[in-house]
Amino acid sequence: MTKSYKQINQDQQAMGSAYKKASTETMSAFIALHQAALKEGALSVKHKELMATAIGIAARCDGCIAAHVAAALRAGATRQELVETIDVAVLMGGGPSVIYGAQALAAVDELAQ
Incomplete structure (x- = not known):
């Protein structure tokens, strides 16, 4: 089984965008957490x-x-x-x-x- 990680990233971005539209508050909070945890x-x-x-x-x-x-x-x-x-x-x-x-x-x- 061969996976394309470039394709996985593209697919996940599309699905994540769709989820953010469906659940803006939750995804916005998760994105803020992601940015806070991964900052320098x-x-x-x-x-x-x-x-x-x-x-x-x-x-x-x-x-x-x-x-x-x-x-x-x-x-x-x-x-x-x-x-x-x-x-x-x-x-x-x-x-x-x-x-x-x-x-x-x-x-x-x-x-x-």
Whole structure:
């Protein structure tokens, strides 16, 4: 099974926009939370996106992997930093994280192009 993480991001943006129209207050609050949690602070945006990537892997969330790998790359994360992030997710999430970690590496390679 081949996934396109670019397509997952595009699809999620479209579905997220539709959901925001249906539930403006909830989505606006979630977007504000997202912005507050991921802003530059004592931890860099890059490090926060790496953490979000690891959690997305452990939670087995394709949309989370696609979004946070792309954001980590935009924030300057290297392929090796993402590989080590996947390693930590595997440590914490066991066998299922191996599967999603391998898929996250495919996302890194696709989205880094």
